[in-house]
Amino acid sequence: MLPAGERNRIKGYAIEVSNLSKTFGSQQVLSALHFQVRRGSVHGFLGPNGAGKTTTIKIILGLTSADQGQIRVLGQPLIYGRRHNHLRYLNYLPQDPVFPEGLTGAEALSLVAGVYGIERSKSRFRINKLLDHFDLQDAANRRVGVYSRGMQQRLGLAAVLLTEPELLILDEPVSALDPDGRKRVLEIINKLKGRATVFFSSHILADVERICDYVTIINKGRKLLDAKIRDLLNRYAIEQYNLTVKPEHFQLAANLIRQNSHVRKVTAHLNQLTVISKPGESSKMTEEILYGLVNSGVVITEFTPTRTNLEDAFFRVLQEYQQVE
């Protein structure tokens, strides 16, 4: 058996989901869902509340059955109800980490090391290192039940990293962390790129944008989009600019810009104009309006392009989907 880092260099997918459907009673939770997660990538799994993210994760983990569809995890087909060897190379962090009642932080980590069959000498070293890293050394011998939510989430992350898995499935891993804790966790995930596959859901889209290579967006159990982050941002880039001029030139500038044939929309807010170009015409538009304004004697004090972020793109994807529906 190859070590985790080596196994991640194997070509193919860490997770392959095809035609996955699931119904709870009369409610269709997943409908012909399909996506792939590349080995060694950091893959964001996004969707509004109730989109079916947690159900998908539970099916991938073998905790819930699917009505239809196939799943392969680390190359192995997943059959519900069977014992799967791939769980040895996978570790999961639930949205609200829970640990067996009465155990201390250190004991909870020892339990995880034990079920993964990590040698005692190795696990002791790793546990100490992780407790230090997540600032839990002082609380190591306290019961997890008295930990704050943030501490429990840090302990949960320590439990996931302890086993050096080749596939990490993280459900909202930074939701309860303070900015410093969040930053550290994101750095860790970033460092795992290429060595392990990280599949994670998050509502903090700025984090997803910062560290993910790929993203899958689902809504109402259906896949809306599956793309590289960069491609997604390019595809949904809003060609938008903010323009500030001398107050006495404001009206003239607004009129001139509105007359330009490449402009789709102009909005005014205080002394600032927000200009959106027609798709694919942004460079022509900026060239023409800047030239026109300067020639008309308008003094421009600020002209900045607005960068499209994942949040904008996410909402535009959802909007498109709702329009299609």
Place this chain on the structure above:
Amino acid sequence: MRVLLAKELKSNWRSFRYPAFLLIILFFALLDPLMLKYMNEILEQFAMGIEIIMPDPTPQDAFLSYLSDVSQIGIVVLIFATMGLVAREKETGVTGWLLSKPVSRWQYLFAKLLSLYGLVIVGIFTGSALAYLYTTSLIGQPPLAGSVMATLNLVIFTLFMATLTYALSTVLKSPLQAGGITLLIFFISGMVNMIINRSVAAKFYPNSLLTLMKPLLDGTVNNTESTGPLTITIILIVLLILFSGTWFSRLEL
């Protein structure tokens, strides 16, 4: 398996569920022989002016009193202590968390069963040994073979009730449902036992294990009298384990 077993013992010990059962056994093991020994003196204190004379307690009476208390109050405490064995972890999400790791569903259940059986067997046999020694030093020596057989009957019946609690805790959603239904079955089975006490059915009825404790201690029945109810109770235990395990292996978490 060893890791899961250690987790079970730590969790249940620290949450005071297992110590509660052990303390109740210890309580009756130490209190019952003492109570019987000094019953006349105790009654004298309360019944002023009235003379109540109780017959001198026999060693069998003292030991049976301990066994009877454990078979009633001890079992009720055990039901309360173990009704959340699986249901509580399903509710909190610990089950899902553990089963997302290389732990099979049967391993998860067997660790729980082993710890529970360990508690019942060690607890009751230790309690009986204490009660036996205490009775011997205070009142006199109960018959050893009868005491062992009566204790064995109690252990098997308690294991049956423990397995029933565990099985319902595995199948049902909440600890309260599991505990409530087990208690109901416990009381109803006791009442049914009184009705069928002298019929042929009693020879195979699990509660007969408790009824036989007195004649076993007194030496008025042969040890083989317990074979029928013992066999049926063990079969029921195995069936409960298989049923709950099969159910749990298909359960969506």
